[in-house]
Amino acid sequence: MKNSIGREIPKEVINERSLFQGAFFKEEEIKKVAPIIKPVKPSHNKLLSTIEEAIIKCGLKDGMTISFHHHFREGDYVLNMVVDIIAKLGIKNLTLVPSSLNNVHSSIIEHIKNGVITKISTSGLRGKLAEEISNGLMEEPVIIRSHGGRARAIENGDIKIDVAFLGAPSCDEYGNASGSRGKGNCGSLGYAKIDALYADKVVIITDSLVEFPNMPASILQNNVDYVVQVNSIGDPAGIASGATRYTKNPKELLIAEYCSKVITNSGYFKDGFSFQTGTGGSSLAVSRFLREEMKKQEIKASFALGGITKPMVEMLEEGLIKNIFDVQGFDLSAVNSIDKNLMHHEIDSSFYANPHNKGCIANKLDVVVLSALEIDTDFNVNVITGSDGVVRGASGGHCDTAACAKLTVIVTPTIRGRIPCIVDAVNTVVTPGESIDVLVTELGIAINPRRNDLIEKFKGIDIPIYTINELKEKVESIVGIPDNIQYDDKVVAIVEYRDGSIIDVIKKVK
């Protein structure tokens, strides 16, 4: 069966799921869910000596669902540590629902092979684990969910977390947990906050047990069952990767310059506008260009959103941005700012981008700048599979913010390693073309025909404007058309759209 953007979805993976029918197709009321909790009395002690004890006290059993967050990025020790202990306890057949998985989690391969983990839902997969999964490691397809989609799934019960194991840079003995005031700080705990609210059992794992009450806290004691202190929750260098470096790559700088011109000429660049930019070289450079233009035109932004980086923090401190909404800090500047700046707000992933609450902050975005591994002539974007068809990325907030923002700009070079990035049909659709307004490349820009109003706005702009087909042909004339990737029939991952419908599947590479 085909969904509304023409992607073939095999019948056997559909089950009771719906097929994607458009970004805002779903209209119905949502019955939210809630956890079953064990009341905690005044005399109760939450502090346990070992993770093993916590697993046992939580009653973790075969077939249950466990969650983790990815705020420690490539520095994370928590997920591997906990799953190793679960495996030693002989518990099997678990569903793993972290907010995302990184290179550091390749030891999970072993626990998939030995039957400890049999299902996974995640925003992304990288490295060896991603490769093995693309090669058919798991029987059940992985479910790829966006950050907003994961919050939605947790809030409506599609994901039911039995036990959340949440690493925290600091915590007190009663469960007040923070991303600050520890040995390896991550700043916002935005993805973990939702798990703490909806999991039946919540275990905080920390290497900095601090004086009660550990305030302000990201996760509050009244949502926490147990606290375990360990030697180390992660490698500080991997958790917050130092200062952000500005790109000197001329291609990236040109893309950033074009992107800034697109934004400043779009009609959305005015006092009180809001924006989200990513962490790629071009995206960071966009922030720098915008900053200059904001100063020149005396424009202040209402808010900056998303994964937070140094340029945003600087603009907040300069008064160029009034508010930062931070679901995830990307560098030390963000980590240091959140505890210090009153208008730097920690947000959870539902507030960030859940399509099925009463209005996420992404709904109020004017401009978002997003990257792409590939984009096709229908403007569909792939950020999850590489040119070899292997999973190598994450859905993240891509389809969430793209759907919501008034102006969604994709920045990408036209070619990566002699492989074209503009194609007839992307390997995998994460974000549907209907959400994309402008593609910006080093050769020039292409405007989605759905946004003819922008063609009018960009008259007189000193950037080459093409149709996306023209851009594609230009690129193909340089590097040719690569052979199609050969896939097996086996589905290794289902890509969920933020509303829970299936937008695409990823098949086993041959």
Next chain:
Amino acid sequence: MKNSIGREIPKEVINERSLFQGAFFKEEEIKKVAPIIKPVKPSHNKLLSTIEEAIIKCGLKDGMTISFHHHFREGDYVLNMVVDIIAKLGIKNLTLVPSSLNNVHSSIIEHIKNGVITKISTSGLRGKLAEEISNGLMEEPVIIRSHGGRARAIENGDIKIDVAFLGAPSCDEYGNASGSRGKGNCGSLGYAKIDALYADKVVIITDSLVEFPNMPASILQNNVDYVVQVNSIGDPAGIASGATRYTKNPKELLIAEYCSKVITNSGYFKDGFSFQTGTGGSSLAVSRFLREEMKKQEIKASFALGGITKPMVEMLEEGLIKNIFDVQGFDLSAVNSIDKNLMHHEIDSSFYANPHNKGCIANKLDVVVLSALEIDTDFNVNVITGSDGVVRGASGGHCDTAACAKLTVIVTPTIRGRIPCIVDAVNTVVTPGESIDVLVTELGIAINPRRNDLIEKFKGIDIPIYTINELKEKVESIVGIPDNIQYDDKVVAIVEYRDGSIIDVIKKVK
């Protein structure tokens, strides 16, 4: 049938409710509930012109449940305004579940008579409305709930709010609401926060519509359906009643002095201790005495909790208190501090005192000082009915904090207007004697025999120590024993203990 403290509960009011069997009797797991919500898309407009429009858009119908908060105290215009409009729309048979009701809400009498309001659950009732209800105005008994008990009831579905009408001193067009930055500020919106999380529909009513995003916010946009701007949500003078005045009443000062000595000699007064004191003359004076002693002994408090007053704010700013947890601000000092002081934390009523979450902050209280209208020789406390049997108070956080704190002190004069406050059996039990450790009066103190350890601690203290029976007899020897109040059989109110069991009933006065 009698409950465990011997109060007779008529069979017809029990239904499926349980009878009180002890402060921490309930052990079972709790299945929390969650609202049904209508997702809000980016283009959606939440700002409506009138309350009438909001009522209609929320689909309010006969038989539904509506909620309000009491943070505007005697200054509140919102509840009367909304119920008047509901009445004009012809909607009947509603259950009214405000966090509390005050003198200002006497116009509800009319709407009970005309069938608009047929059931009420509240922390308290005062003035004309309380009198009429005590005289049998309603067919259904009112349910009196503590602040923690109300949060519990909302979280487990005993109270299902269809529409919450929440007044906010400031709000933006997308529903980010705050108790600050308006015309009449109330500071913490602690009781309203829970309603916003659990009501199917949430309407914010404000008289200060401010620029988006109104941050930091007490209630977030992703929990709000509609926003209505009105001329005035309340009388600022009634909302925050200016500066707190210290008592000069010698009896109150003596009680406060005795109380301070009880606390400082109890063994709980040490570095890192925590406390809650109320707003009565004696309670406020206690804070002042404690402050001097803390300075002298170089003791710092970990946190102060509860309804927040000027003395606590001063101690926070002096560094004598490290954290304030604020579910409700009682004066302008509290209102002004919450937005300014990083360690002055707004908390919701579940975090405050819900017995059935994973650990409320009341659980961590060392010392609480509470008042009483009456206390009996079993140490049971009445804070809800006057000496004439008429409702004239509120359950508040009384039984919540009394149950949780390591040291619960009741401060009361022995006599009010020639009526003894120490009696054989209180008119109405709100807090069971098992939760009370020490009674402090102007004549001396009485220690609950359950706390023989304290008798040891208080050896050498220069306060007269009596048994509670001795104190009662002393008082009776002065003013005699008043005649018993004459009641009808009709139950006008059920007093719920914080865990949802029935601790007492209030009958119609003859």
